[in-house]
Amino acid sequence: MKRFAWSGILPFALVLSILFSVGCKKNQTDDTVVTPKTTSEPLDVKVKQFNADANAYNGESDLATDEVNNALKDVSNFGRYSGPQSIATSPMCGVTVDTSQAANKIIYFNFDGVTPCFSPSRTRSGQIKVQLTSGSNWSNQGAELALTFINYKVTRLSDNKSIAMNGVKKLTNINGNNWLLFLTGTQNLKYKERALNINVSFSDGSSAVWNSARTTEYNYNPTNKVVSFTANGDTTINNKTFVESWGVNRFNQSFSTNFIKPWISNNYCDFGRPISGEFNHNIANANYNFILGVDQQGNASNQACAYGFKVTWTALNGTTNTSILSY
Secondary structure: OOOOOOOOOHHHHHHHHHHOOOOOOOOOOOOOOOOOOOOOOOOOHHHHHHHHHHHHHHHHHHHHHHHHHHHHOOOOOOOOOOOOOOHHHOOOOOEEEEOOOHHHOEEEEEEEOOOOEOOOOEEEEEEEEEEEEEOOOOOOOOOEEEEEEEEEEEEEOOOOOEEEEEEEEEEEEOOOOOHHHHHOOOOOEEEEEEEEEEEEEEOOOOEEEEEEEEEEEEEEEOOOOEEEEEEEEOEEEOOEEEEEEEEEOOOOOEEEEEEEEEEEEEOOOOOOOOOEEEEEEEEOOEEEEEEEEEOOOOOEOOOOOOOEEEEEEEOOOOOEEEEEEEO
C-alpha cells in the first residue's frame, strides 16, 4: 500500500497541482506554464499564470502542512503516547525544531534557507508555528490545530523564483485518528481546513490573497488494500455552494473554485489521478469547468484508472472551447 498523508491534506494538493496548472509541472514556484492542446483558442495568458500560481501555493502550503503533521506524532502533547521524544532530531529537510514550549502545546519549525530540498531542488526559509488550540492530542476527535506561516518562503534554485506566505491555516480532526478501526475498514479519517487571508507574494514583487475551506476524507478497504480519498469544498460564497478556495490573484482579479461533484481518487491509480469529480474554476467573470476521470474522448471512463480530465470554457467571442488533457 502506498504511503498516504497523515494529515489528510497532501493528495488534494497533488491533484490541484495537476489540474490547476493545466500542463504545468508540480511545485513550480511561478511563471512557467505550458499551453494545452485545445479544440479552438488557447487559455488566456493571465489565466495560465493564475493556474501556475495556484499550483505553487497549494503545492507548497500543503506539502509543508503534511510534513509538519507527520512530525507531530513524535511530540509530547501532540501525538506521542510513549517512547522518547524524537522530533528535535527528525530528518526533515533543512529544518530545526524548537520544542521549548511543547508543554504549552506550541512548537516552532525553523527553516534554514540554504539546504536544497526535494525535486526540483529548492530552499525554504522562515518559520511555521504549530499550536494545538483544542483537544489534548491532535489524534483526538474534534482536535484543532493552527499553523501560522511566518515569512515562509520557498525558492526554486534553477531560476531563483520564489513564493512566500504569511497567515494562519486551521485544521480540525473530525473523526479522530483511530488507526485500528481505519485499517479494519470501519472508520474513516476526516479533516476540515480553514485558511483566511493568507498573504502570498511572488519574486516579481506581485502579491495575492488566498482563502480555503475544504473537507477531506480517507477510507480503507482491507479486502483489496485500497485507500480511497474524497475532497469537497466546504463553504458558500456569492450563492455558490461547495466553494473550496477564493481570493484575489496577482492581477487583482477575484477568483473562486466550487465543486459540482466531490472528487474521488485512490492509491491504486495514484492519488494525483482522480477517478471522478467536477468543479468550476472562476476568474473575474470567466468560468472554467473541469470534469475529472474521463477517457481520451472526454467521456466518463469505464476503466479502473481514467485517462485524464476535460476543461470547458467560453471565449470572448462567445464560442465554447474544450481541452482534454491526460494526468
